[in-house]
Amino acid sequence: MRRINWHTIRLVLIIFAMIFLYSFSSKRNSQRKISKIDIKFDSEENMFLTNDMVNNLLIQNFGGASTIQKDKLDLNTLEAVLDDHEMIEKAQVFSTIDGFLNTRITQKTPIVRVITDSDSYYLDSKGDRMSLSENFSARVPLVVGAISEENCKPYLKLFNEIKKDDFLSKNITAAQIMPSGNVILTNRSYDYKIVFGKPMNVERKFKNYKAFFHHAIKDTLIKNYKEINLMFIQQVVCKK
Structure with missing residues (x-):
């Protein structure tokens, strides 16, 4: 009778557990709603735009920070919307695991x-x-x-x-x-x-x-x- 290789079984169980936990955390993270918009400008000089103006642009394009899940958020579209603004040279938009939507703005000169x-x-x-x-x-x-x-x-x-x-x-x-x-x-x-x-x-x-x-x-x-x-x-x- 072959002996059961408990070491192999434990390894397989650990791998399955890791996959399960990763999938579970990924799903929870994707379902997390955006809780806050953090806007920062590269320079505090020549402030043609304000935080409120950029915030309104973002909200108009994804419906409000407290109503959208992270997996429904199209970061590329948001960046494109901001880049199309006549006073913005470059925009970077990214989200964090804690539900923050971070926006970095470089204004035109x-x-x-x-x-x-x-x-x-x-x-x-x-x-x-x-x-x-x-x-x-x-x-x-x-x-x-x-x-x-x-x-x-x-x-x-x-x-x-x-x-x-x-x-x-x-x-x-x-x-x-x-x-x-x-x-x-x-x-x-x-x-x-x-x-x-x-x-x-x-x-x-x-x-x-x-x-x-x-x-x-x-x-x-x-x-x-x-x-x-x-x-x-x-x-x-x-x-x-």
Whole structure:
């Protein structure tokens, strides 16, 4: 008569018990209802959105935190909904075993504010439109003239260069796009206009302007200038 291998039987029972417990816990976890929405922003600056605004977006798309089970929650859909919002650059949504729905938001960063006869809106670094926010007003250059969402692409390099440069972002307050495509910039501290020309050779033109400014600021005559022309790559032409 063969002896019963109790060691093998115990091993099999342990495996079945582990499978049962795993299945039981997985089922209970999937049936757990979302108990709380935790929303965090990557940056506390430029808060165009609030927790309540993001919370409402989530609730509108899954019916309320206290009424839905985790297994009914489509995280990819929620992320897509948030990513489609014009003020959100990237959203991450994930749930935890204790019933928390965690949301991490990266907001878009506006680089200019466009003002037309009938509308006003921001543009981000990629040229995407952002509506104005009642919660926050960004301190960015104002852009007027012959510009629209359709033709803004050639000017993005110019606007992004202003945004990323500490000196330019503090001193350039506005840009006028002429029908010819030339750009005229406005300085914060002085009355002269900066004739930038077409949005070409952007880095070189701004390098020339900064060199001129840091030299001219030592001379009180800078207050007498009416126009600073950057259209000529090799030199800066000033008019009084």
